[in-house]
Amino acid sequence: MIYSIAETAKANNLKPYDYFVYLLEEIPKHMDDTDRSFLNDLLPWSPNLPDGIRKN
Template structure:
């Protein structure tokens, strides 16, 4: 029973981390933001505050910028360009 709970907790943490990476935000800063903001709302009945904590929200994008964000987009562009060129579509 206890390992089931640990596995579920680990899956949630890994899911949050991978979602942060997929949205090109700083994972450490994102967890820091979540762990500092969510406790402030423990007694709230309304969960609308969570919208501002989603990794794609402007708030999170501004507070948790990734130092790799620009290079990530640039690298994807180069990869797609090379792939298209190799296929003869470029």
């Protein structure tokens, strides 16, 4: 599963390591949320991802 996430990140022009760090920082912030719609913002193709995790 981790390999799949890394490859999908690469396919979406993201830096895999930075993407994983971002996910591991953001997901715990939502552990008490009952609405899981925040996950859409974490997908590798989301335009809402920070620019710092995108390859130049």
